[in-house]
Structures are given as structure tokens and as C-alpha cells.
Amino acid sequence: MNTVSVEILEDLYYMGVNDRDTNLFENMWPLPEGVAYNSYLITDEKTALLDTVKITKVDGFLETLRNNLGERDLDYLVVHHMEPDHSGCFKTIMDIYPNVTVVANKKARAMMNDFFGFEPKNFLEVKDGDTLELGKKTLTFVNTPMVHWPESMVSYETSEKVLFSQDIFGGFGALNGTVFDDEMNFEFFEDEFRRYYSNIVGKYSKQAARALEKVKALDIKVICPVHGVVWRKNPQRIIDEYVKYANQVNEEGVVIAYGTMYGNTEKMADQLARFIAEEGIKNVRVFDVSKTNVSYILSEAWKYKGLILGSCTYNNDVYPTMNQLLYTFEMNKMKNHALGIFGSHGWSGGAIKELTRFASEGGDFQVMPTVVDVKGTMEDNDIESLRQLAKEIAEAVKEA
Structure with a gap:
């Protein structure tokens, strides 16, 4: 008893x-x-x-x-x-x-x-x-x-x-x-x-x-x-x-959630997190959607203003575990977030297309103009694009 x-x-x-x-x-x-x-x-x-x-x-x-x-x-x-x-x-x-x-x-x-x-x-x-x-x-x-x-x-x-x-x-x-x-x-x-x-x-x-x-x-x-x-x-x-x-009142900070198979998208997430920290954002949380249950990612996203989603392409679509996260976010009718997207692919894309759809239909978001889509591994121009995305999200978050 x-x-x-x-x-x-x-x-x-x-x-x-x-x-x-x-x-x-x-x-x-x-x-x-x-x-x-x-x-x-x-x-x-x-x-x-x-x-x-x-x-x-x-x-x-x-x-x-x-x-x-x-x-x-x-x-x-x-x-x-x-x-x-x-x-x-x-x-x-x-x-x-x-x-x-x-x-x-x-x-x-x-x-x-x-x-x-x-x-x-x-x-x-x-x-x-x-x-x-x-x-x-x-x-x-x-x-x-x-x-x-x-x-x-x-x-x-x-x-x-x-x-x-x-x-x-x-x-x-x-x-x-x-x-x-x-x-x-x-x-x-x-x-x-x-x-x-x-x-x-x-x-x-x-x-x-x-x-x-x-x-x-x-x-x-x-x-x-x-x-x-x-x-x-x-x-x-x-x-x-x-x-x-x-009322989804959130605070200054950024959640980065990514799906990766062989590490290229993960490298992008870590590089992006570093650039965001350099912009003065002290609360940066990075999650591998294959390792962390979506309930924790949703909870952190509920707390912080900034949300960045990244995915490798898998069968011409987003990574399956990222798809589950998108579904969860969309179901919970999120709002009051600055949203950025990035991804990678090998020979043909698909992940960015679905992430872009989510950005426009999955909630009430302020979408960042810079979208980073890498073929294979990052090159210098990709790194600079990530730096630009970090500047945009940091600026949007600081306005909260």
C-alpha cells in the first residue's frame, strides 16, 4: 500500500x-x-x-x-x-x-x-x-x-x-x-x-x-x-x-532539434549552436530526435522563443523521427516562435521541402529567411549561411 x-x-x-x-x-x-x-x-x-x-x-x-x-x-x-x-x-x-x-x-x-x-x-x-x-x-x-x-x-x-x-x-x-x-x-x-x-x-x-x-x-x-x-x-x-x-509566453533561448544518419546534419547543428552562442544567447538546447523523446523537446520548445529544425533527407523526405516531432508540434498548435530550418542530402533532396511546408502550415511562426541545405558535408559557403541563420534567430529571440 x-x-x-x-x-x-x-x-x-x-x-x-x-x-x-x-x-x-x-x-x-x-x-x-x-x-x-x-x-x-x-x-x-x-x-x-x-x-x-x-x-x-x-x-x-x-x-x-x-x-x-x-x-x-x-x-x-x-x-x-x-x-x-x-x-x-x-x-x-x-x-x-x-x-x-x-x-x-x-x-x-x-x-x-x-x-x-x-x-x-x-x-x-x-x-x-x-x-x-x-x-x-x-x-x-x-x-x-x-x-x-x-x-x-x-x-x-x-x-x-x-x-x-x-x-x-x-x-x-x-x-x-x-x-x-x-x-x-x-x-x-x-x-x-x-x-x-x-x-x-x-x-x-x-x-x-x-x-x-x-x-x-x-x-x-x-x-x-x-x-x-x-x-x-x-x-x-x-x-x-x-x-x-x-498563452505560450516564452523566454529568450533557442532549441535546435535535428535528425541525422551519419553525422553531417549533426555537425551543422553543433556549428549553428556555436554561432548562436557567439551572438549572446545563453540558453541553447540541442537535441538529437533519435535519442530524446519528443515530450522533452516539446517542453523545451514551449519554454524558449527560438526553434530551429534540421533533418537529413531520408527516402526523399524528412528523417522519420523528425517527422514524428513535426507531427507533435503541429498537433499542439504552436505559436509565438521564431523558426529556422536547415538540412542535408546526398543526391536528391526532400527534407528541406517538408520542413518548409511545416514552417508555413505547422504553426504560427516567424520564419527566418535563411534556409541552409547542404549536399554532402559543409563547405565554407554553407558555414557562412549557418552563421547568417544564427544572426537572424538571435535577433528575433532578443526581441521577445
Whole structure:
């Protein structure tokens, strides 16, 4: 059993589990630091469980729930989000507590039938602005569609000013003894918060920005997300970070991502990085797309203004792993970036053609005029073209 139970406020408990077993989140994104699934229990005049955890962690979770409830029944199961890492225990909860009333919106109700093959016996459908009285505590529901599923919603407890935010304000990383923001060094988790957002929510940033406007209007003292730490000391910190993420506000720096077979494109990337550093850009990150998972490259690109993509030609097209990166970038609707492209080929091209297409169609980019396409290995004129590309990208980044 690795369920952690901590009292947040009177009659409000954190009940979460650390998952260090799952290697890939959504079977795609690496979890070297693990991930936490968070659930919350209110024990007022009425009891309410807010979300659950992944089914693989059900045993310890149920034991902790029974201990916190004591002899009491569970009155409500509040469903903010139907993704299986949070809804995995719903059916088990309903079997153990057959009198429980499930509280969710209309779209979540339909998903329950799709996911579990039945509808709850007792169901309370809530709309935007509806409330649920629990005694001294009252939950107000706010729909946040497509952040990042259509049924997503949050709830706000008015007496203690607590926001139960589902996936919003979440982050990767198991909670290694740390449950609250004032117990952690934010810089230790910062990259995993941004990687979580850019890969999980990034595509829906317009919807996220609208949802955050709703959230910012609330007087919030505590934020309880379903991943990551509970924000009880400085919730404004993570709100500000998420507003920045949602609006793709980036900072001075350049990400160079390249695909190479025999090293010629890699040499170009290293030469380009050197020229950019000579232009005074201190944050330069270089990634081989065959070695680094796209989730890390996307996260770094979300952070920095400059983005340069380079590829060798492979079967008259971009290198396959670069193609995956382009797909990921395009899917996440990137904007506010200065973009440069370069590449190499042996006897006929193709990579530059696809990179140019991406530059014009794959996002909202400021495209650098200099494109460097090398046949074979670099010559002096190619090196000078890379120097010019470095000047252009550095100038664009410094304007950020």
C-alpha cells in the first residue's frame, strides 16, 4: 500500500498514490520521476469523495478511504474528469458503497456508460454554476470543456476557498514525501510541470486560457489538482505558470532539434549552436530526435522563443523521427516562435521541402529567411549561411 493520506483542512483529506511502476504516461510520455494520482475526501455533514485513482492502486486506496470514513457511509462521488487514471476505481467504489450518489455533468454521465457499460443507480447531474451542499462546505461547479477532455470540470468550495482543479495545475512526478507546495523546491518540479502541460494540455491552450479566466475570478486559498502537489501556501504561483503556458509566453533561448544518419546534419547543428552562442544567447538546447523523446523537446520548445529544425533527407523526405516531432508540434498548435530550418542530402533532396511546408502550415511562426541545405558535408559557403541563420534567430529571440 502506498496511499498517502494527509489532512489539508478540517474535514478535508488528501488521499493520493505514487505511481513509480508506469513507464509511459498515456503509453507515450516517459515518467522517469513517476507520477501521482490525487483524490480528496470531504467529511462534513455529508461525505464526498472527489475523484479516485488508477485501478492498479485500488487496494491501498480503498483501505485509506475506509479508515478516513470510519463507520460513515459515502454520500457522494464527485466526478471532475473521466480519464481512467482518475475514474479507474469508480465501479469499485459504487460496489462497496451502493448508496453513493454520483455527481457529474451530462457529458461525464454518457462517458460512464461508454467506459463501464452501466449508469450509476443514483446520479446527480450538475451544470455550470450549480452547487452541492455538504454541511458547512458547499461545492460550486464550473465546466472547463476540452481542458483537456469534453466533460472536464472543476469545483470550488466556497467556505474555505478551495479549488478542486482536476488536471489543471497538475504536473508529472511522484510526490516523494512532499504533498504541499510549501514543502517543495518548485525549481525541482518546474520542468515536469511544463512537460506535463505542453504534452497533455498544450493542444487545447485556447480552451485552457478561457478556463483560466474563470478560475482567476475566484478567491482561491488552496488548489487541489489530481496530479502534483497541493497548493496551500502560494496558489498564485501555479496559476501564473499555467497562464504563461496557456498563452505560450516564452523566454529568450533557442532549441535546435535535428535528425541525422551519419553525422553531417549533426555537425551543422553543433556549428549553428556555436554561432548562436557567439551572438549572446545563453540558453541553447540541442537535441538529437533519435535519442530524446519528443515530450522533452516539446517542453523545451514551449519554454524558449527560438526553434530551429534540421533533418537529413531520408527516402526523399524528412528523417522519420523528425517527422514524428513535426507531427507533435503541429498537433499542439504552436505559436509565438521564431523558426529556422536547415538540412542535408546526398543526391536528391526532400527534407528541406517538408520542413518548409511545416514552417508555413505547422504553426504560427516567424520564419527566418535563411534556409541552409547542404549536399554532402559543409563547405565554407554553407558555414557562412549557418552563421547568417544564427544572426537572424538571435535577433528575433532578443526581441521577445
